[in-house]
Amino acid sequence: MAAVEIERLIRLLARLPGLGPRSARRAALAMLKRPEVLLQPLVETLAACAEHVRRCSRCRNLDVRDPCGVCSDAERDPKILFVVEDVEDLWAMERAGSFRGVYFVLGGTLSALDRVGPDELGVGALLARVAEGGVEEVILGLGATVEGQTTAHYLAERLKPLGCRITRLAQGVPVGGELEYLDEGTLEAALRARQPIV
C-alpha cells in the first residue's frame, strides 16, 4: 500500500492528458526511484513555471515574458495577424517556421454544446487589437470543423468593418496524402479550392 503522498501524486499525474492511472503509477514510481535525476528537477521546473509563466497580454500565448517572445520579436511583421484556436496551434505554426507575422490565441471555438459564446472567447480583445490599427491582414487559422468554421465566419463578420483583409487557411490534400485514403469531405473541399497549375 503506497503512502498518502504517493497516492496523491499518482492521482494528480493521472489527471494529465495522455496519462491514465496505470501510466501515472509508472511515472510516479520512475520519479520516486530516481529523485535526484527526475523528481527534484521536475519539482523545480514546475515551481518555476507556476511562478513565471503567464498569458501574453497581446496575443494570449504562454511565456515567461509579457509581451511574449513572438510579440516582442522585432523581426516579425505585425501587419499580419494569425488567429489560432489555442496555444498548441501557435506552437505547431512556430514548429513549421513558415510564418513570420504575429499571433492571437482565441482560446477555443464557439460551441453551443459547451456553452462557449463570444464572451467566453477572446473576441473582444481580438477586435480591440485590430481596431488599434497597424494590422493589414487577419488570417483565420481555425479548425476545418463545423464549430471552427462557424467561429471563423463569425469573426470575419465582426472584423469586416475594421477594414483589414481577412483570409483563412486552405483546405485540401495534405502533403504526402493519397486521394484513395482521403475522406470525401476533404476531397470535396480540395476540389472546390483547386487552382490553375499553369
Add this chain to the structure above:
Amino acid sequence: MLAARRHGESDAILILFTFEHGRHAGLVRGGASRRLRPLLQPGNRLACTWRARLAEHLGRYTLEPLRLYAATVLDEPLPLAALGAACGLLELGLGERDPHPTLYAALLALLDRLAQRDPTWPADYVRFELLLLAEAGFGLDLGRCALTGSDRDLAFVSPRSGRAVSRQAAAPWVGRLLPLPPFLAGVGGADARQIVDGLRLSGHFLRRYILDPADRAMPPARDRLLAMYQRLAEGEERP
C-alpha cells in the same frame, strides 16, 4: 449526426437522428481521435451499428460515413448556420428514441439542398422548422383563416393559436399578429424579407412550445441565421 460530446480523453458520446429510432445516443470508442473527427461533425450522414447488453443502456456505436454534409457547407456562412441550426433544434426538440421518419426525410432533403446550394434551401429550412413543430405535436394551421374560414389572402398568424388569419379579417389586430410570408401560403418564392418573417414565425412557436417549457435557449446557430437574413433583408430594402 446531431452532436458529439467528448467523453474522457479519447471517446465521444454521439447524438444521432436515426430513421428508425429517432434521436439516439451512444458511445463511440476513439471518438475524439483524428481518424474519427472528420466523421463526427454535425450534419454528417453515417451508417451506424449500435450494440448494448440492454436496450436502456447507452451502448456503443460503430460508424461508417455515408455522406459528409458538414464539409460541403464549411465555406458558406448561411448554409453552415442553417445546418447548425437544424441539428441544434433536433437535438433540443426531439424526445429520445422517438422515431420521426417524415422529419428524417425532410432533414436529408434539406441537407442535399444545402450541399448543392439550391436557391430554394432557405424556404425549405423554414418549412423544416414548421415540420419539426408539427412532429412535436404543435403544428400550425396555415391553410385557412381562423376567423372567416377562407383560404385566400392569408397574411398573418395568431401568436396564440398558430392559425392563419386573412388580411381583411386581421385588420383590427394587425400589430399583435405575426406576418405570414406568402411562400408559406403557397404564393411565389421567398426573398430575404420573407425568410426573416418565416424564421420569426417558426421561432416564436419553437420558443413557446419546445424551448421555453424545457428552459432551453434557441441554438446560437439559429440566432446567427436569423441575424444574417435580417441584414440581407435590410440590404434588399435599401434603395
